[in-house]
Structure formats: C-alpha cells, structure tokens
Amino acid sequence: MKTLCVTSRSCSVLLDPEGMYEAREKRELFLNGERLGEEYRSIWSLFGLEPDTEYIIESLTERGERETLTVHTKRETCTLDVRNFGAKGDGETEDTAMLQAAILCCPENGRVLVPPGDYVTGPLFLKSHMTLEIADGAALRLLTDRLRFPILPGDTPADNQDGEILLGMFEGCATDGFAGALNGIDLTDTAIIGEGVIDGRAQESDWWIRPKEVRIASRGNLLYTQRCKGMLIQGLTFMNSPSWNLHPSYSEDLDFIDIRIHAPWDSPNTDGFDPESCRNVRLLGTEISVGDDCIAIKSGKIGLGRKYKRPCETIEIGWCALLDGHGGVTIGSEMAGGVKKVHAHHCYMKGNDRALRVKTRRDRGKDGVIDEIRFENIRMDGVKMPLVVNSFYFCDVDGKSDRVQSREKQPVDETTPEIGTVCFERVQATGCKACAAYVTGLPEKPMKHLILRNCRFDFDPDAVPMVPAMALHVEECCRRGIIAKYVERLTLEDVALEGCEGELLETAEVGEVETRAEE
Numbered sequence: 001m002k003t004l005c006v007t008s009r010s011c012s013v014l015l016d017p018e019g020m021y022e023a024r025e026k027r028e029l030f031l032n033g034e035r036l037g038e039e040y041r042s043i044w045s046l047f048g049l050e051p052d053t054e055y056i057i058e059s060l061t062e063r064g065e066r067e068t069l070t071v072h073t074k075r076e077t078c079t080l081d082v083r084n085f086g087a088k089g090d091g092e093t094e095d096t097a098m099l100q101a102a103i104l105c106c107p108e109n110g111r112v113l114v115p116p117g118d119y120v121t122g123p124l125f126l127k128s129h130m131t132l133e134i135a136d137g138a139a140l141r142l143l144t145d146r147l148r149f150p151i152l153p154g155d156t157p158a159d160n161q162d163g164e165i166l167l168g169m170f171e172g173c174a175t176d177g178f179a180g181a182l183n184g185i186d187l188t189d190t191a192i193i194g195e196g197v198i199d200g201r202a203q204e205s206d207w208w209i210r211p212k213e214v215r216i217a218s219r220g221n222l223l224y225t226q227r228c229k230g231m232l233i234q235g236l237t238f239m240n241s242p243s244w245n246l247h248p249s250y251s252e253d254l255d256f257i258d259i260r261i262h263a264p265w266d267s268p269n270t271d272g273f274d275p276e277s278c279r280n281v282r283l284l285g286t287e288i289s290v291g292d293d294c295i296a297i298k299s300g301k302i303g304l305g306r307k308y309k310r311p312c313e314t315i316e317i318g319w320c321a322l323l324d325g326h327g328g329v330t331i332g333s334e335m336a337g338g339v340k341k342v343h344a345h346h347c348y349m350k351g352n353d354r355a356l357r358v359k360t361r362r363d364r365g366k367d368g369v370i371d372e373i374r375f376e377n378i379r380m381d382g383v384k385m386p387l388v389v390n391s392f393y394f395c396d397v398d399g400k401s402d403r404v405q406s407r408e409k410q411p412v413d414e415t416t417p418e419i420g421t422v423c424f425e426r427v428q429a430t431g432c433k434a435c436a437a438y439v440t441g442l443p444e445k446p447m448k449h450l451i452l453r454n455c456r457f458d459f460d461p462d463a464v465p466m467v468p469a470m471a472l473h474v475e476e477c478c479r480r481g482i483i484a485k486y487v488e489r490l491t492l493e494d495v496a497l498e499g500c501e502g503e504l505l506e507t508a509e510v511g512e513v514e515t516r517a518e519e
Contacts, residue, residue: 001059001069004043004284005232005257007131008051008076008111010193012234012257012285013069014319015059016042020348020379021287021321030058042319042346043285045235045258047136047195051076076131079111082119089117094143096122106130114138114196122148123179123220128188134196134236142181142242144205149178151217152224162307166226169249169276170218172301172334178217180224180247184231191232198222200241202267207242211268219243219269225251233259240264244271245290250310252279260287265324267291272325274298277310277337287321294325294352297342298334301396302365302415305336309367312337317344328352328383331370332359333393335417338369349380356424357388359470361395362404362442364417371420371448380429385468386457387424387437389447391417391486392471405472409444416445423451430458434477436497438468441486443509450484451491459499484510492516 002014016023019042029036029044032055036046049055050073057069080102083089087098099121102112108129116137124140126132134140143149152168154175167185168177181198184190200222202208207219219242225231228251237260238245245261248254256273263270272288275281276298288294299305299312312335322328328349331339349355356375360368380386394400403410410416419441429436436457441447465476468483477483481497481504484490490507492515497504507513 001057001067003069003071005234005255006071006073007191007193007232007234008074009049009131009133010045010047010234011049011071011073012043012045013057014042015039015044019319020346021285021319022348025062028060032056041285043258047193047235049073075109077107077110079113080106081113081115083115087119089115089119089138091118091120093120095119096124099124103127103130103132114140123150123181123183125183125185126187126190128190131191131193134194134198136195138194138196139199140181140197141199142201144201146178146205146216149220152177152179166250168217172298172304172336174304176217178220178242180221182223184225184228187225187228187231189230190228191234192236193232193234195235197237197239199239202240202242203264205242208268221245221247223247225249227251229253231255232257235259237262241270243269244274246273247276248278248281249276250278254278254281256283256286258285261290263290265291271296275312275315276300277308278312280314282316283320284316285319287323288325289323290325292325293327293330294322296327296330297339298332299337299339301334302336302363305365305367308337310337311340313340315342318346320347322347322349322352324351326353327357328355329375330357330359331373333361333395335360335370336364336368338367340369341372342374344375344378346377349378350382352383354385354388355380355383355429356386357390358419358422359390359393360417360419361391361393361399362410362417363415366414366416368417369420370418373422374425375423375427376425378427380427382431383429384433384466385435385438386427386429386432387439388469389419389422389439389450390469390471391419391440391442394471400472407443407473412444416442418445419447421449421451423453424455425451425453427455429456431460432457433460433463434466434468435480435483436500437482439484439487440469443486446486446488446509446511449489449491450487452482452495453491453493455495457497459497461499481505487511490514
C-alpha cells in the first residue's frame with residue numbers, strides 16, 4: 001500500500017499498484033483494527049477522520065496477504081459549517097451568498113463543511129490555504145439561468161510582465177467566459193474533498209442547446225483554475241457540466257484523486273478532464289464517462305502558445321476507468337505551447353471511439369511540440385480505434401482548408417508543430433473496428449519516433465468500415481493493421497493482431513523500421 005494524499009479529514013491509498021481501475025483481487029480493509037468493509041478498486045479513499053491524528057490502515061487480500069500503513073492527518077484550525085451561515089440546502093432556496101460567505105470567512109488551514117442537503121448555488125470562488133468539504137449526501141446544484149453567472153473577462157490589460165491577466169478561456173483562447181461552479185484564481189494550497197456531488201444541471205438549462213453559439217460569453221466548467229499551485233480534488237462526483245468538466249489552466253502541483261465525472265454520451269463538449277498549460281498533475285483512480293474526450297491535455301492555440309510558451313508537462317494518469325467518451329486519453333488539438341512528459345498507465349477503457357489519440361495540425365506553431373508521451377499497461381474493450389496520431393485534425397474554421405489538409409510538403413516555419421516520441425507499451429485491445437493504429441506526421445515535419453511494444457489487438461469479426469482519424473483524405477478501414485505515414489523511425493516489438501485482414505504493417509514515407517517478434 002502507498003499513501004497518495006492526506007488532509008485533515010481524509011486520505012487516499014493505492015492498494016494495488018499492478019491493478020487497473022479495478023484491483024486484481026478484493027481486499028478487506030481495517031481502520032485501527034475495526035473492519036470497514038471490502039474494496040475492489042486499486043485506489044481507495046477514507047473520509048470522516050479527525051485532524052492531527054494517527055491512524056493504522058490494514059489491508060487483507062483474498063489470498064491472506066496483509067499490509068499495514070500508518071497515516072497521520074493534518075492539523076486544522078477550525079470548521080465552518082455553511083448551515084451556520086444561513087445556507088438551507090433544501091433544493092429550492094438559493095444558497096450562493098451563504099456558501100460564499102463561509103468560504104471568505106475561513107481562516108488559514110480551516111475547513112468549510114457542506115453537510116448533507118441540496119444546495120442551489122451560482123459559481124463559488126475559493127481561497128488559499130483552506131479545505132472545502134462537500135460531505136456524503138451533499139450536492140451543489142448550479143443555477144440554470146446563465147444571466148445569474150459572473151463573467152470572467154478574457155482580455156484584461158495589466159501592469160505586469162505579460163501586459164495582461166488571463167481569466168476567461170475557452171478552447172485554447174483568451175475569451176470572455178462564464179465562471180465555473182467552483183473557481184480558483186491565483187490560489188495556493190487549496191483542497192476540495194468529500195463524497196458529495198457538484199451538479200451543473202446543464203440538461204435543465206440551455207447550455208447544451210446550440211452549444212457552439214456564444215451567447216453573452218462562452219460556457220463554463222464545473223471546476224476552473226487559473227494560476228493555482230498545490231491543489232487537491234478528492235472523492236467527489238462531477239456531473240452534467242455546461243461544457244468541459246474540470247479545466248485547470250496555467251496551474252501546477254495538482255492532484256485529482258478518486259473522483260467521478262459523468263455526463264450523457266450525447267452531451268456536447270463535456271470533456272472530463274482538460275489540463276491546459278499545467279505542470280505536475282496527477283489524475284488517479286478516476287472514473288469518467290462523458291459526451292466528448294474523457295481526458296484532453298492541452299496548451300492553447302497559437303496566440304497563447306506563442307506568447308506564453310507554457311507546455312502542459314509532467315502529467316500522470318493512472319488506475320482510471322475511461323468509459324464511452326469520444327476519446328480516452330487525448331493530447332491536443334489545442335497544444336500550441338507543447339505537451340511533454342505524459343505517462344498514462346494501468347487504465348481501463350471501454351466503448352471509446354478513439355482511445356489513445358494525439359491531435360495536432362498546421363498552424364499550431366513551432367512551440368507546439370509533443371514529446372515524451374508514454375502509454376503503458378492499458379486494457380481496452382470495444383473501442384473502435386485503439387491508437388491514433390493525427391497531424392491533420394480538421395478542427396477550427398479553417399480546419400478543412402487546403403493549407404491544413406494538404407499532403408504536399410509545406411515550408412517549415414513559425415507555424416509548424418512537431419511530434420517527437422510516442423510510445424505504446426503493453427496495450428491490450430479487444431473488439432477493434434477500423435485498424436490497430438493510424439499514425440501520420442506532417443510531410444514537412446515527420447513524427448520522430450513511434451514505438452509499439454508488447455501490444456495485442458483483437459478485431460471484432462462484425463466490424464464495419466469507418467474512418468480511423470478525423471482528417472480529410474483518410475479512407476475507411478476495417479480490421480486493418482498498423483498504418484504509419486510520415487514517420488522518421490518506427491519500432492515494433494512483439495506486436496500481435498488477431499482477426500486482422502491484410503498486412504500487419506502498412507507504411508508510406510517512413511524512414512527506419514525496426515521490428516522484433518517475441519523471443
């Protein structure tokens with residue numbers, strides 16, 4: 001066992017490092033010798049602890065193996081109960097002012113407690129050095145009238161080194177945007193924990209109606225941060241967001257542990273988790289089922305990427321269940337500041353259209369470098385396309401233009417992005433549809449190195465043809481192998497395909513090819 005995080009009232013523990021979202025076997029759990037029950041997941045959280053107290057956690061596997069872990073909770077100055085500030089939690093009365101008052105009054109290292117109840121609220125703004133706990137049985141339910149939401153300005157001139165303050169952002173651009181349900185601006189050491197719910201109620205409003213149309217401002221998130229450092233989000237359920245669910249931006253040292261993110265499969269742009277130009281981020285033990293990409297790692301379009309040169313880097317995604325979303329773990333397409341050092345591992349994916357995908361295109365810029373990307377120990381069931389690297393993604397108003405979609409070499413200049421090394425290791429996929437992998441760099445800037453190692457792909461015998469990547473000039477595929485184009489170096493080690501029709505490997509404009517079968 002390994003401790004992942006500790007607060008004054010909770011902790012999260014890694015029970016099975018070699019499990020997926022589900023552990024390899026169930027465990028009985030004990031706290032100070034008292035049996036708590038059974039746990040089937042690899043990551044488990046415990047709430048209801050007392051501050052500044054030592055606890056002994058024991059785990060007993062089905063095979064009789066016992067592990068012990070000692071946890072000491074953090075100090076806490078006080079607890080402020082929002083009911084004492086006048087919050088009703090009756091599902092009808094608006095509690096925004098009462099909830100915000102409790103947050104503003106919270107002293108350093110204090111806790112704001114939201115006890116069981118349904119709290120109707122507008123957007124809330126957090127403080128540094130505090131914990132907001134939304135208890136089991138408590139729900140924050142957003143107002144449905146967008147006229148009641150604050151707007152975060154996208155372009156605010158400022159007397160600083162950047163000449164501006166970034167606040168509102170949407171799809172990689174600084175733009176006026178509605179505030180999120182929970183907002184963190186320039187925060188340090190803030191935690192949002194508990195077993196409660198943050199409900200965006202988008203289905204009860206008009207957020208999902210004509211979603212691409214900007215009405216007053218861009219749609220908001222359930223959690224939005226800007227320039228925060230040292231945040232923990234633990235245990236909560238996020239659901240029915242107006243747009244992206246969790247959107248940390250230009251922030252660092254962030255932990256998202258043992259949370260759930262849900263939205264209907266047909267809800268528009270309800271990405272689960274979209275870190276943008278962030279550093280040192282962990283998303284662990286999380287279940288996501290949404291209407292768009294489960295996870296999308298970003299760093300802005302060329303305007304912000306060129307100005308701030310802030311990559312999204314050192315990102316760990318582990319022991320997660322990524323279900324039904326359009327993409328499982330996605331990089332891009334807004335990645336003009338670059339994406340580097342991403343490690344996704346021990347994850348289970350089911351029903352995604354394209355499970356592990358990289359998306360870029362011309363005009364993301366020379367700072368848009370994607371490199372040191374590693375996917376390993378991934379299991380997939382029923383995904384249409386397991387692996388996609390697409391340098392011709394047809395997003396934005398010019399996405400289908402000749403300049404973006406041409407397969408002829410273009411001049412390499414300030415607008416040309418780059419893909420370095422992407423490694424897929426110990427990926428096992430069943431029920432594949434189109435092909436095992438579709439990978440294409442740019443003709444003028446080929447992908448540097450593609451690695452597939454110890455991978456297994458099993459095709460659906462009833463699969464029908466589909467386009468493997470969202471780009472023009474891509475033909476439909478059905479039960480084909482690995483298709484690679486515009487790649488400098490390709491390494492295949494112990495890759496097996498069952499039910500594939502045709503060649504294992506189809507290449508065009510690929511330089512060095514290294515292949516090795518299982519010894």
